[in-house]
Amino acid sequence: MADCIFCKIIDGEISASIVYSDDRVVAFNDVNPQAPVHVIIVPRQHIPTVADLGPETSGLMDSLTQTANRIAQERGIASRGYRLVVNCNAEAGQSVYHLHLHLLGGRPMTWPPG
Ligand code: DGP
Numbered sequence: 001m002a003d004c005i006f007c008k009i010i011d012g013e014i015s016a017s018i019v020y021s022d023d024r025v026v027a028f029n030d031v032n033p034q035a036p037v038h039v040i041i042v043p044r045q046h047i048p049t050v051a052d053l054g055p056e057t058s059g060l061m062d063s064l065t066q067t068a069n070r071i072a073q074e075r076g077i078a079s080r081g082y083r084l085v086v087n088c089n090a091e092a093g094q095s096v097y098h099l100h101l102h103l104l105g106g107r108p109m110t111w112p113p114g
Pocket of ligand 1: 029096097
């Protein structure tokens with residue numbers, strides 16, 4: 001997708017601190033971290049929002065979630081606790097329209113979210 005910043009990161013056109021990559025998923029540190037650990041996990045396939053998932057993308061969220069869980073283990077936050085966030089559309093605060101999971105951890109979190 002030509003104008004998608006996350007597609008450009010996936011394609012190496014824009015640099016990012018990549019923490020994981022395979023044939024389906026790429027993960028990189030958020031440019032504006034909201035916690036000591038703040039990793040963005042994306043599918044290589046350009047899918048604008050979580051609402052665009054369907055039978056043809058079955059299993060993709062599993063791949064994103066399992067990647068997040070593994071990174072949480074590697075960063076030593078798994079047992080302390082971490083948060084996985086998917087913002088969908090404007091009112092939820094989505095700013096990049098390429099499906100992504102936020103992995104946040106390394107500090108106490110409050111609820112409800114802002
Ligand atoms: P959201 O608001 O849910 O769409 O989150 C988008 C996140 O993506 C936000 O936390 C900042 C991050 N982000 C935006 N542009 C870039 C970038 O160019 N590089 C990196 N590493 N992260 C980015």
